[in-house]
Amino acid sequence: MSLDINPMRHLVIVLLAFVSSQVLAETPVINIEIRDHLFYPAEVEVPSNTKVKLLVINQDPTPEEFESYELNREKVVLGNSKTVIFIGPLSPGEYPFFGEFNMSTAQGKVIVK
Amino acid sequence: MLLDAVIIVLRETLEAGVLVSLLLVVGNRFRLELRWLWYALTCGFTGALVYATNLGSVSEWFGYVGQEVVNASMQYTIYLCLLVICWLISSPLRINPRILALFLAVTAALAFIREGTEITVFFMGFLHDEGVRVKAVTSGFIGLMIGVSVGVLCYYAITSVTPRISRLIQMVILILMAAGMVEQATQLLIQADWLPATMPLWDSNGILHEQSLSGQVAYAIFGYEATPTLVEVCFYISAIAFIPMVLLGFRYYLLPVVTEGNKL
Numbered sequence: 001m002s003l004d005i006n007p008m009r010h011l012v013i014v015l016l017a018f019v020s021s022q023v024l025a026e027t028p029v030i031n032i033e034i035r036d037h038l039f040y041p042a043e044v045e046v047p048s049n050t051k052v053k054l055l056v057i058n059q060d061p062t063p064e065e066f067e068s069y070e071l072n073r074e075k076v077v078l079g080n081s082k083t084v085i086f087i088g089p090l091s092p093g094e095y096p097f098f099g100e101f102n103m104s105t106a107q108g109k110v111i112v113k
Numbered sequence: 114m115l116l117d118a119v120i121i122v123l124r125e126t127l128e129a130g131v132l133v134s135l136l137l138v139v140g141n142r143f144r145l146e147l148r149w150l151w152y153a154l155t156c157g158f159t160g161a162l163v164y165a166t167n168l169g170s171v172s173e174w175f176g177y178v179g180q181e182v183v184n185a186s187m188q189y190t191i192y193l194c195l196l197v198i199c200w201l202i203s204s205p206l207r208i209n210p211r212i213l214a215l216f217l218a219v220t221a222a223l224a225f226i227r228e229g230t231e232i233t234v235f236f237m238g239f240l241h242d243e244g245v246r247v248k249a250v251t252s253g254f255i256g257l258m259i260g261v262s263v264g265v266l267c268y269y270a271i272t273s274v275t276p277r278i279s280r281l282i283q284m285v286i287l288i289l290m291a292a293g294m295v296e297q298a299t300q301l302l303i304q305a306d307w308l309p310a311t312m313p314l315w316d317s318n319g320i321l322h323e324q325s326l327s328g329q330v331a332y333a334i335f336g337y338e339a340t341p342t343l344v345e346v347c348f349y350i351s352a353i354a355f356i357p358m359v360l361l362g363f364r365y366y367l368l369p370v371v372t373e374g375n376k377l
Contacts, residue, residue, distance in 0.1 A: 027306075051310055062238035065231070069323045072313075072340060073304055075180060076234055078169050084177035086306040101235055103117050
């Protein structure tokens with residue numbers, strides 16, 4: 001008996017499996033607060049090779065810009081508001097981030113383990 | 114002096130300054146009046162002000178990724194405008210200067226909106242703090258002047274060579290800047306989780322650090338990214354390849370058909 005293996009069908013199955021795994025996989029959420037131009041927590045731990053959703057809540061009345069060259073991320077967070085930034089997947093290491101509008105104080109890092 | 118204000122304004126002005134200086138070179142080459150730039154400045158500043166004051170609601174769109182989607186849309190539009198400009202300036206057909214002026218104005222206006230919004234939001238934070246406000250504005254002005262100086266330097270660097278080389282440089286930088294826009298927009302959509310995120314393909318920070326001044330200039334000119342992902346690289350290469358494909362396709366396939374049709 002010969003099996004009829006259609007390469008296109010295989011490709012579709014693999015793609016669907018990939019898409020469904022991406023949809024079903026729960027993206028971890030990590031909260032970061034901005035208060036008095038400081039990040040709380042200043043260090044956040046995330047698992048390696050995993051996409052993570054950062055929920056950045058700015059408690060200050062002034063705007064801030066979450067920025068990281070290492071994470072390739074840049075986003076304005078208005079005063080008294082929140083925003084979402086997706087990061088990763090990342091390899092183990094440290095990835096600094098900072099508040100561009102208050103660089104002298106607003107510093108933090110993502111530690112990937 | 115507020116160093117943050119100098120850096121923020123400089124970074125944003127640098128990107129828009131390099132692009133606008135290149136557009137000015139193109140405009141002067143076709144002897145366009147400067148009216149397109151004044152329109153672009155007016156629309157750009159008004160647009161930046163409107164966008165900045167509505168950023169709160171825009172940010173909440175699409176599950177708090179509205180900023181990324183709107184900014185990416187603007188950058189993809191700049192890419193399309195630059196593609197049309199490349200086609201207009203390289204076309205053997207006689208082009209209507211008004212159409213070229215229109216595309217130069219739209220490109221510059223979008224660049225001003227994109228970069229001006231961040232500066233506006235930054236300064237809006239100082240509106241109620243009179244002591245810091247004056248310092249911030251003064252520092253911002255210094256950043257603006259440095260950014261404009263780099264733009265002026267670019268303008269004279271491109272125009273100081275022979276016209277033939279200048280035309281070549283204009284085309285190459287237009288294509289690289291257009292691809293850079295696509296790269297930045299793609300990164301924003303990855304940040305918004307609208308495009309798949311993967312591990313970076315390489316890290317060239319050891320050769321040219323993104324945070325260095327030369328890294329920032331490279332970012333402004335061709336969207337330099339030290340740790341790009343596969344999706345970004347694919348979009349970047351496609352964006353570069355697509356422009357010459359369109360230009361050559363027009364010249365060697367469409368143009369003969371058009372001219373043949375006119376003869377009949």
